[in-house]
């Protein structure tokens with residue numbers, strides 16, 4: 440039986456969030472993401488966490504404060 444993704448509950452959406460973020464489909468296109476402000480906030484926090492974990496290798500997006508880590512503090 441095909442699943443209607445627009446009928447997903449927040450719980451179902453959040454459970455497959457990792458899967459969705461890892462897929463080729465942009466999360467912004469997901470019907471539940473579009474419909475649910477709670478999950479939008481959740482995804483945004485999740486993505487920020489991932490970007491931070493990756494060490495800010497990605498280009499800073501508009502509206503986001505770029506964090507530069509060019510200079511590591513030297514242990515003297």
Ligand SMILES: [Zn+2]
Pocket residue numbers: 448449450452471475476477478
């Ligand atoms: Zn939701």
